[in-house]
Structures are given as structure tokens and as C-alpha cells.
Amino acid sequence: MLGLGPEEWAAVWLSLRVSIVATLAILPLAIWVAHLLARREFVGKGVVNALVLLPLVLPPVVTGYLLLLTFGTQGAVGGFLSNLGIVFAFRWTGAALAAAIMAFPLMVRAIRLGFEASDPKLEQAATTLGASPWRVFRTITLPAALPSVIAGAVLGFAKAMGEFGATITFVAAIPGQTQTIPSAIYAFLQVPGGESQAGKLVLVSLVIALGAVAVSEWVARKVAGRRV
Amino acid sequence: MSVSVQITQRLGDFALDASFESAGGVTALFGPSGCGKTSVINAIAGLSKPDAGHIRLGDQVLFDSETDVFVPPHKRRIGYVFQEPRLFPHMSVGQNIGYGRPNQLYSTRGDGGLAVLGIEHLLERYPRDLSGGEAQRVAIGRALTSQPKVLLMDEPLAALDDARKAEFLPYLQALVAKTSVPVFYVSHAMSEVAQLADHLVVMRDGRVARSGELAQILSDPAAISDIGVREAGAILNVTVAQADASDGLSVLATSAGRLFLPRVQAEDGRAMRVRIRASDVILSKDKPDGLSALNILPCTVTQLHEGQGPGVAVALRSGEDALMARITRRSARTMGLKAGLSCYAVIKSVSVAPSDMGERGAG
Numbered sequence: 397m398l399g400l401g402p403e404e405w406a407a408v409w410l411s412l413r414v415s416i417v418a419t420l421a422i423l424p425l426a427i428w429v430a431h432l433l434a435r436r437e438f439v440g441k442g443v444v445n446a447l448v449l450l451p452l453v454l455p456p457v458v459t460g461y462l463l464l465l466t467f468g469t470q471g472a473v474g475g476f477l478s479n480l481g482i483v484f485a486f487r488w489t490g491a492a493l494a495a496a497i498m499a500f501p502l503m504v505r506a507i508r509l510g511f512e513a514s515d516p517k518l519e520q521a522a523t524t525l526g527a528s529p530w531r532v533f534r535t536i537t538l539p540a541a542l543p544s545v546i547a548g549a550v551l552g553f554a555k556a557m558g559e560f561g562a563t564i565t566f567v568a569a570i571p572g573q574t575q576t577i578p579s580a581i582y583a584f585l586q587v588p589g590g591e592s593q594a595g596k597l598v599l600v601s602l603v604i605a606l607g608a609v610a611v612s613e614w615v616a617r618k619v620a621g622r623r624v
Numbered sequence: 625m626s627v628s629v630q631i632t633q634r635l636g637d638f639a640l641d642a643s644f645e646s647a648g649g650v651t652a653l654f655g656p657s658g659c660g661k662t663s664v665i666n667a668i669a670g671l672s673k674p675d676a677g678h679i680r681l682g683d684q685v686l687f688d689s690e691t692d693v694f695v696p697p698h699k700r701r702i703g704y705v706f707q708e709p710r711l712f713p714h715m716s717v718g719q720n721i722g723y724g725r726p727n728q729l730y731s732t733r734g735d736g737g738l739a740v741l742g743i744e745h746l747l748e749r750y751p752r753d754l755s756g757g758e759a760q761r762v763a764i765g766r767a768l769t770s771q772p773k774v775l776l777m778d779e780p781l782a783a784l785d786d787a788r789k790a791e792f793l794p795y796l797q798a799l800v801a802k803t804s805v806p807v808f809y810v811s812h813a814m815s816e817v818a819q820l821a822d823h824l825v826v827m828r829d830g831r832v833a834r835s836g837e838l839a840q841i842l843s844d845p846a847a848i849s850d851i852g853v854r855e856a857g858a859i860l861n862v863t864v865a866q867a868d869a870s871d872g873l874s875v876l877a878t879s880a881g882r883l884f885l886p887r888v889q890a891e892d893g894r895a896m897r898v899r900i901r902a903s904d905v906i907l908s909k910d911k912p913d914g915l916s917a918l919n920i921l922p923c924t925v926t927q928l929h930e931g932q933g934p935g936v937a938v939a940l941r942s943g944e945d946a947l948m949a950r951i952t953r954r955s956a957r958t959m960g961l962k963a964g965l966s967c968y969a970v971i972k973s974v975s976v977a978p979s980d981m982g983e984r985g986a987g
Contacts, residue, residue: 517706517708517710518710518712520671520704520706520710521704521706521710521712522712522723523671523697523698524669524671524697524698524700524702524703524704524767524776525698525723525724525766525767525770526698526699526701526724526770527698527723528698529698532698535712535723536712539714540713540714
């Protein structure tokens with residue numbers, strides 16, 4: 397299909413795996429932080445907000461380098477984790493980590509809007525009906541913010557699919573290991589005559605992006621169909 | 625179940641300092657908007673935490689600043705009906721009603737309080753498909769299904785137009801008559817309060833101006849300034865003698881004579897409450913003759929109360945019941961009104977609105 401070679405297919409599957417794992421793994425944290433920023437007042441809120449946004453404003457190469465310093469096998473956290481058998485450097489898991497961190501601010505911003513727009517009066521009503529704070533969150537707050545959560549997840553997935561600078565700095569571009577679609581396209585364009593292979597991957601990116609948008613629209617409509 | 629509330633709370637520029645006791649039944653919190661009624665029931669619900677004081681429900685302490693007790697709202701077993709229905713939009717009516725009792729069955733039929741709400745045909749629908757009155761009935765059903773130990777209602781009729789209100793009030797009356805838990809009913813409409821309440825708490829500027837038995841406060845001429853000169857008026861306990869008199873009126877028996885009032889929707893023999901506004905009562909020293917007014921009750925003046933304005937509130941005893949009239953100071957002087965004097969109270973039939981007549985028996 398599409399005349400993709402094994403190397404290109406590897407990049408496609410790796411990109412999908414990295415992006416899906418990154419999005420799903422970081423989503424609960426993004427929801428929690430978004431809820432915290434939308435609904436709670438606490439000391440140091442500004443600092444937390446700035447930290448969340450940091451990957452958005454830093455050059456991706458800088459983020460990748462910081463990841464290398466922290467999560468590399470010589471790094472503070474990476475060294476400790478490698479003793480436990482968890483290695484990020486030059487593995488697909490590292491690509492997923494980089495993608496997750498780059499996607500995080502976008503997801504938090506989108507989901508936060510949903511929590512800010514949802515009506516705390518419904519939560520009060522649920523509380524008076526005997527629901528614990530966790531049940532209120534699960535059954536009232538989260539469903540109300542669901543369209544924003546979906547939007548945030550799609551945005552995060554798209555960002556993860558397109559992530560290049562931080563990934564290539566942190567885990568390089570080892571074919572079959574850490575070479576995602578963007579780094580594969582870049583590599584093909586460096587080689588004379590690689591344009592046609594690059595073009596095919598561009599086409600695949602387009603299909604995946606459109607597919608993600610279509611799926612999110614469908615889910616959002618299903619969710620919206622049940623409310624006012 | 626007795627209820628004791630004594631709380632102080634600063635809310636921005638507003639200072640709440642409210643204390644009252646109630647023996648249970650239906651306690652109405654009455655007063656103009658912004659007087660702190662809602663703040664009081666939010667404190668009872670635990671949605672806000674007072675700065676100091678206590679809230680006790682029977683022998684259960686919900687809040688006490690001295691012993692540092694604050695039961696979180698979800699553990700208080702409170703049924704709260706808000707001004708707006710606040711139904712969960714992503715759940716069906718049935719799921720909304722069941723929310724307070726997960727994994728348990730409930731019935732909208734039979735003897736339970738839910739049957740009177742008339743909502744069993746709505747269970748499959750979603751909140752967006754309900755009318756305002758239906759949604760508020762579902763909200764009440766949802767609050768009741770959680771089997772609360774106390775029911776709080778914050779102007780549950782406020783979101784409805786007048787026609788819906790009149791349609792809804794009988795549901796509410798039947799409901800509070802059936803339920804055995806204490807009810808707190810917040811309202812600025814005396815006609816609702818007079819129909820529903822046993823105990824009345826009148827609030828002004830964050831404080832309790834008066835607290836006591838409803839009938840007693842409403843027939844106390846000194847309370848007229850707290851209730852408002854237009855809203856003041858005593859409650860007559862009547863029995864329906866003939867609901868369907870041929871000329872569009874109903875004949876109601878009071879302890880002092882018969883009243884002819886606009887048609888009531890009740891069968892003969894039923895006990896009712898009728899609120900007679902003080903401004904709708906005319907006094908005459910002699911039995912009037914040749915008047916268009918149909919209702920003339922013999923009474924005795926029990927008390928006169930002069931306020932700030934040109935009016936005088938006259939408390940009257942008519943048979944077993946209390947009446948109140950508001951007349952000008954000048955008339956009171958001309959007539960030589962004083963306590964113990966016999967006179968006649970004249971009430972114009974059509975001035976008694978249907979919303980002032982309700983099927984809540986002698987309360």
C-alpha cells in the first residue's frame with residue numbers, strides 16, 4: 397500500500413505508537429493540573445502555570461537538551477531510573493516522553509477552558525445529594541468538560557505526531573528505534589532522490605491528521621448529543 | 625425534629641448574624657432579596673462555613689465553631705432544591721432522580737412523596753426536553769429520593785411564571801404535608817409562605833427580625849413593619865361549606881361566620897387556610913347595610929399598633945380566629961377604636977387571590 401518500504405512503515409508505526417502512548421499517559425496529569433488551575437486558589441499558582449507553559453515557549457531543542465540532561469543515562473533522574481530498568485535515552489519511550497512533555501501545555505490549556513466554563517452550581521447540587529468530591533468530579537465535572545478533554549487530547553496527539561526538535565535532540569533518529577515520521581521526512585530530504593519517499597510520508601501524515609480530527613468531531617458530536 | 629441555628633458570617637460587605645429555633649415542620653425564611661435567607665440555608669447545607677456559632681438538627685451537630693465540628697456537605701443528608709432546577713444535563717430524568725441513591729431502587733408511584741409530583745412519565749427524557757415546571761418537579765423528586773433528613777428549598781418557584789406558580793403550589797403543599805422531615809422554605813412571597821409554613825423566620829439585613837409560629841406573627845400588628853405593609857395579613861382557618869356555589873363563588877365557614885370567596889378547587893368539608901391582607905379589610909362600628917361587599921364578620925379589637933406612617937394596624941378577634949386590618953390613623957381616631965371595642969370587618973370577596981387560599985389544614 398502506498399508503496400511504503402519497511403523503513404517508512406517503521407517510522408509510521410513508531411510515530412503512532414509514540415503519539416498514542418504519550419497522549420494517553422500524560423492525559424490524566426493534564427486533566428488534574430487543568431482542574432487545579434481552573435478551580436483552586438493556592439500559593440505558587442503562578443509558578444505552576446509558568447512551569448506548565450514552559451515547553452510551549454522554550455525552543456524545542458532546549459527542551460530536548462534539558463531532557464537529555466535529566467533523563468539521559470548520566471542524568472539525575474535517568475541514572476536512578478536506569479537502575480530500575482527504565483531507560484529513556486535513545487529508546488522509543490524517550491520519544492514518547494519528549495512528545496508528552498511538548499504536548500502537555502497545549503492539553504492543559506484546552507482542558508482548563510472546559511473546567512472554567514462548566515457550572516459549579518451542578519457540583520453543589522451533586523454534593524448536597526451525598527456525592528463525595530471524587531464522585532462529583534467523576535460524574536459531574538469531568539462529563540461537563542468532556543468536549544474540552546477530547547479537544548485537548550486531539551491537540552496533544554497532533555503535537556506529539558509533529559514533534560521534531562526535542563525528540564531528535566533527546567533520542568536522535570535511529571531508524572526503527574526513534575525515527576518518527578518528521579525525523580524520517582527530514583532524513584529523506586537530506587539524501588538526493590529522497591523526495592518521493594518523503595512525499596509518501598507527508599501523505600501519510602495528512603491522512604492521520606485528518607483521521608484524528610474526524611474521530612474527535614465524531615466523539616464530540618456523540619457527547620454533545622446528550623446535552624442541552 | 626427541633627432545629628437550632630446560631631451563626632455569624634462575614635461575606636464581603638455583608639454581615640450575617642442569624643439565630644433562631646424551630647420545632648420542626650415547615651420553617652419559612654422570609655424577607656426581601658439580599659437579606660441573607662439563602663446564606664442561612666447554604667450554611668445549613670454546608671455549602672458555606674460560618675465564622676462562628678452552631679447548627680444543630682435534633683441531636684446531630686452539623687456545625688459548631690467551639691468544638692470545631694463541620695460535617696462536610698455530602699455527609700449531611702440534605703435535600704436541597706435550588707432556585708433553578710440544576711438538573712445534570714448529561715443524565716436522563718431517571719438518572720438524575722437516582723443520583724442521590726446510587727445502586728438502589730426508588731419508586732415514583734405508590735405512597736412515596738414522589739407520586740404527588742407527577743413525574744413518572746418523564747423518566748426517560750433528558751433535562752433539555754422538560755418545561756420549567758417539570759424540571760423543578762424533577763429537582764424536588766431528586767432531592768427527596770436521596771432520603772434527606774432535612775429539606776431545603778430556596779425559592780423553588782422563582783424561575784416559574786405566575787401561571788406555572790399557581791399550578792405548582794398545590795404539588796408543593798401536598799408534598800410538605802406528606803413529608804416528615806423538617807423543611808426550610810426560603811421565599812420573599814408571603815402568599816407562598818402563608819400557605820406552606822408552620823414557623824416563620826423574618827429576616828432583615830442579615831439578622832432575624834422575628835421568629836415564631838406563623839399564625840401568631842401574621843396576626844401581630846407590631847410585626848407589620850417587618851413583613852411589609854402590603855404583604856401583612858392574618859390567616860383564617862376555614863372549612864369548605866360549599867365549594868361550588870352557582871355564581872362562581874365558594875362558601876367557606878369560619879369560626880365567626882360565612883365567607884364568600886372566589887371558587888376554590890377543593891371538595892366540601894376540606895380545611896383550608898385563607899390569608900386576608902390587612903389592607904383588604906375595612907372596619908365598621910355598626911353592622912353595615914346595603915354594601916356590595918359580601919363578607920361581614922363580627923369582631924373585637926384586641927390591639928392597635930401605630931407605625932411610622934399614616935396607618936394603624938388593628939388586631940381583631942373574630943370567633944376563634946385572628947384578623948388584621950390596616951386603616952388610617954385618622955379613621956381610627958374618628959371611630960374611637962380601642963382594645964375591647966366590638967366592630968365589623970368587611971372583606972371584599974374578589975380581593976382575595978386564589979394564591980392566598982390553600983389546602984393546608986389548620987396549621
